[in-house]
Amino acid sequence: MTSAPDIQAGRLACGGYAEAFSDLHAPLNAHEARVAAERCLFCYDAPCVTACPTSIDIPLFIKQIATGNAKGAGKTIFDSNIFGGMCARVCPTETLCEQACVRNEAEGRPVIIGELQRHATDAVMASGRQLYKQGARDGKRVAVVGAGPAGLSCAHKLATLGYDVVVFDARRKPGGLNEHGIASYKSTNNFAQTEVDWILSVGGIELRCGQKLGRDFTLADLRRDFDAVFLGLGLQAVNALGVDAPGLRGLEDAVAFIEKLRQTADLSTLPIGRRVVVIGGGMTAVDAAVQAKKLGAEEVTIVYRRGADQMGASRYEQELALTEGVVVRHWARPTAVRGENGALRSVTFAATMEKYGKLVDTGETFEVVADQLFKAIGQLFVPGDIAGSSDTLDLASGRIAVDGERRTSLSGVWAGGDCVAGGRDLTVVAVEDGKQAALSINSTLRGVAPMAAE
Amino acid sequence: MADLSVNFCGIKAPNPFWLASAPPTDKAYNIERAFRAGWGGVVWKTLGEEGPPVVNVSGPRYGVVHGADRRITAFNNIELITDRPLEVNLQEITEMKRRWPDRAIVVSLMVPCEEEAWKKILPRVEATGADGIELNFGCPHGMSERGMGSAVGQVPEYVEMVTRWCKTHSRMPVIVKLTPNISDIRKPAEAAKRGGADAVSLINTINSIVGVDLERMIPSPHTDGKATHGGMCGPAVKPIALNMVAEIARSPATHGLPISGIGGIETWRDAAEFMALGCGTVQVCTAAMVYGFKIVQEMITGLEAFMDEKGYSKISDFVGAAVPNVTDWQYLNLNYAVKAKIDQDLCIKCGRCHVACEDTSHQAITHLVNGERHFEVIEEECVGCNLCASVCPIENCISMEPLVNEIDRRTGRMVDGSYLNWTQHPNNPSAAKKLQPAE
Numbered sequence: 001m002t003s004a005p006d007i008q009a010g011r012l013a014c015g016g017y018a019e020a021f022s023d024l025h026a027p028l029n030a031h032e033a034r035v036a037a038e039r040c041l042f043c044y045d046a047p048c049v050t051a052c053p054t055s056i057d058i059p060l061f062i063k064q065i066a067t068g069n070a071k072g073a074g075k076t077i078f079d080s081n082i083f084g085g086m087c088a089r090v091c092p093t094e095t096l097c098e099q100a101c102v103r104n105e106a107e108g109r110p111v112i113i114g115e116l117q118r119h120a121t122d123a124v125m126a127s128g129r130q131l132y133k134q135g136a137r138d139g140k141r142v143a144v145v146g147a148g149p150a151g152l153s154c155a156h157k158l159a160t161l162g163y164d165v166v167v168f169d170a171r172r173k174p175g176g177l178n179e180h181g182i183a184s185y186k187s188t189n190n191f192a193q194t195e196v197d198w199i200l201s202v203g204g205i206e207l208r209c210g211q212k213l214g215r216d217f218t219l220a221d222l223r224r225d226f227d228a229v230f231l232g233l234g235l236q237a238v239n240a241l242g243v244d245a246p247g248l249r250g251l252e253d254a255v256a257f258i259e260k261l262r263q264t265a266d267l268s269t270l271p272i273g274r275r276v277v278v279i280g281g282g283m284t285a286v287d288a289a290v291q292a293k294k295l296g297a298e299e300v301t302i303v304y305r306r307g308a309d310q311m312g313a314s315r316y317e318q319e320l321a322l323t324e325g326v327v328v329r330h331w332a333r334p335t336a337v338r339g340e341n342g343a344l345r346s347v348t349f350a351a352t353m354e355k356y357g358k359l360v361d362t363g364e365t366f367e368v369v370a371d372q373l374f375k376a377i378g379q380l381f382v383p384g385d386i387a388g389s390s391d392t393l394d395l396a397s398g399r400i401a402v403d404g405e406r407r408t409s410l411s412g413v414w415a416g417g418d419c420v421a422g423g424r425d426l427t428v429v430a431v432e433d434g435k436q437a438a439l440s441i442n443s444t445l446r447g448v449a450p451m452a453a454e
Numbered sequence: 455m456a457d458l459s460v461n462f463c464g465i466k467a468p469n470p471f472w473l474a475s476a477p478p479t480d481k482a483y484n485i486e487r488a489f490r491a492g493w494g495g496v497v498w499k500t501l502g503e504e505g506p507p508v509v510n511v512s513g514p515r516y517g518v519v520h521g522a523d524r525r526i527t528a529f530n531n532i533e534l535i536t537d538r539p540l541e542v543n544l545q546e547i548t549e550m551k552r553r554w555p556d557r558a559i560v561v562s563l564m565v566p567c568e569e570e571a572w573k574k575i576l577p578r579v580e581a582t583g584a585d586g587i588e589l590n591f592g593c594p595h596g597m598s599e600r601g602m603g604s605a606v607g608q609v610p611e612y613v614e615m616v617t618r619w620c621k622t623h624s625r626m627p628v629i630v631k632l633t634p635n636i637s638d639i640r641k642p643a644e645a646a647k648r649g650g651a652d653a654v655s656l657i658n659t660i661n662s663i664v665g666v667d668l669e670r671m672i673p674s675p676h677t678d679g680k681a682t683h684g685g686m687c688g689p690a691v692k693p694i695a696l697n698m699v700a701e702i703a704r705s706p707a708t709h710g711l712p713i714s715g716i717g718g719i720e721t722w723r724d725a726a727e728f729m730a731l732g733c734g735t736v737q738v739c740t741a742a743m744v745y746g747f748k749i750v751q752e753m754i755t756g757l758e759a760f761m762d763e764k765g766y767s768k769i770s771d772f773v774g775a776a777v778p779n780v781t782d783w784q785y786l787n788l789n790y791a792v793k794a795k796i797d798q799d800l801c802i803k804c805g806r807c808h809v810a811c812e813d814t815s816h817q818a819i820t821h822l823v824n825g826e827r828h829f830e831v832i833e834e835e836c837v838g839c840n841l842c843a844s845v846c847p848i849e850n851c852i853s854m855e856p857l858v859n860e861i862d863r864r865t866g867r868m869v870d871g872s873y874l875n876w877t878q879h880p881n882n883p884s885a886a887k888k889l890q891p892a893e
Contacts, residue, residue: 035523038522038523041804041806041847042806043803043804043805043806044804044805044806044808044809044821045805045809045821045827046805047803047827102802102803102804103802105802105803106802106847106848
């Protein structure tokens, strides 16, 4: 065992990276899509539609695929969810539409809605055609803060309704978590940017990157200069681990790691530990662990303080991690990190159990040798960006409070996506938030009922 | 084990599964393979008169309708009768009958509507040792334009006349193959019987255009940019064939005339249904063309298992067993009532029964009960139409339960097992003045 921390780049042989980070699922070909589509029963008031946060008309788009109208199917999807392409790749369908599919009852196997959705949306994207056009303009302007799924969904809907939209984003590139926060094997071939470009090509949307709320402009500025504001700020910080050791090399945030990975053109230059520990139980934990493994880490261990059922990552994601060779240890929490020469050496865990509904230590401890540790124990909304101005927004559970139409406590300000309270931290929910906010904005500014604008 | 052997108007075969006159029976090579696979008989592809053989198109002859998973639900063709020289066919028939004496070989014939033409060919066919002939009065494309095939089958007088010629000039059993492209199938069947036919076979193919190529705006299949109608067969025609078979089987004028059933038979069950309606044998083409000759093994073993389970020791035990239960609408019991019942344990909650009933029928199935997705029959509205059970994707999930000595909650009428048909019904202006007491 070497004494130096073993974190290095280029663990895979030449060409290994392209293989490791290729598409998780090969897209369905036309025949596979048709056979899969023919399993759909065209349910009445279909449970899959109810389960979809954006209410995509799933039976209709699948029927369209079955009849050779894949592009029409894509239009059906985009009408409800302009990020239908990314959602087809990242949605936890096994807990949403596919869980609700009545074929589960009949044969224990749902229609593969997610893969069919990708087939249809890919057909539209491949055609290079823009399906929507900018609405008739009347000079009303809306500011959207955050170019992630919530912000761009809102911006796109507003543009089709004839608003002039300016989208601000603190980062250099638009896309939000689609671009920066999702495992790369779920969004290959620069899909996130292709999708953003396609969405923006509707016209009427001005994108201003590198513009940070609270630094470059304030909420008060936006309220003064625009007719309405939508905040799709996302989350800015990660929860503290409690065992952080400042200055110790090898301790990182999983989100930062994923972002760095997504923005690294040549993955062979990205260092990864030989032994990696990921703490947490959500999608981010799995994305970080699986990608660490794909980068060539020999041992990757996810440690989660509760059991498999309580993990935020879906069963499918958990199984993906196991298939990729990640070890998942349940019922343990980190209590200490041990360093050597200023670098991480091992992590000590206390075994946990549930007693009268509360998580308690069993008294047993164990140690996992690690060169690198990724924290993936949840992200935090930092209200600082919207504070500092005279405008204060009501918060709930630490995030922005909104009503059913995604109106905040401030008049003229709407919000959606991960930064609002009560969400599920899913792309598809953010998209719905943006869409609903746009309809509400239209209703407020023009006196049109939200449904009529659809 | 059940005995599948048949004696069909004097023609013996080890089983009732025969290949119909069609491409699979055009030459000795195919017939040899068919008999090895287990087919009980064949009807040799139609022979024409001596002379230059007919000419087929050198291109697509078939069109199909695909169902889910590209399964063929209907098939059509524009192929003519055999395009091989008569003498070659006759030699091969002789050879095959010699090699397979226990199998039925029936020869399909189509020559012009002149007695001399029939007189010429019949002895030559008889000389082959063939077991019988089948008169092709059904082919609806190409040959019909030349006054043969369905052009004959559509005129009962011609059917009778040609049948009589054949009976006069040959000792072979004569089967008359009928065209369904006619309004009352009983008429040509009666004509065949009058002419002395030993049996009828039906149905031949149905005039059809199976599809249109929307890129080129030509129906399919096409020949150099032009298309013509073909003859349709395959699973989709089975209901039409079953009805025509039943009409002949239950008509007093033709009752008892042996029938060879044809039309969309793909499984033992299809075959058994034709037999239940009076067919002593069945003929198959499409299923063989889609799956190959081996398909007969499913049919043989399936029919054996069915007969063993039901206690039928021979085919004739159940041939025609369903015929007495076919009647006219006016004799259906209007006092009988059923209600749909949904088995909640089997229900997968797809909602198709609800929307079918709600949109297109009687609004008799719930969608939500106490705010929950729940599908249940509203007996006050249910007319027992069977649409819900028909569209349900789960077998046996919805059953139609007869009311027995109880009030029909839709009509308020007591369902007591009595019988009242339309001829007796008070709403029928021409009903018998005096109501007959319930039987």
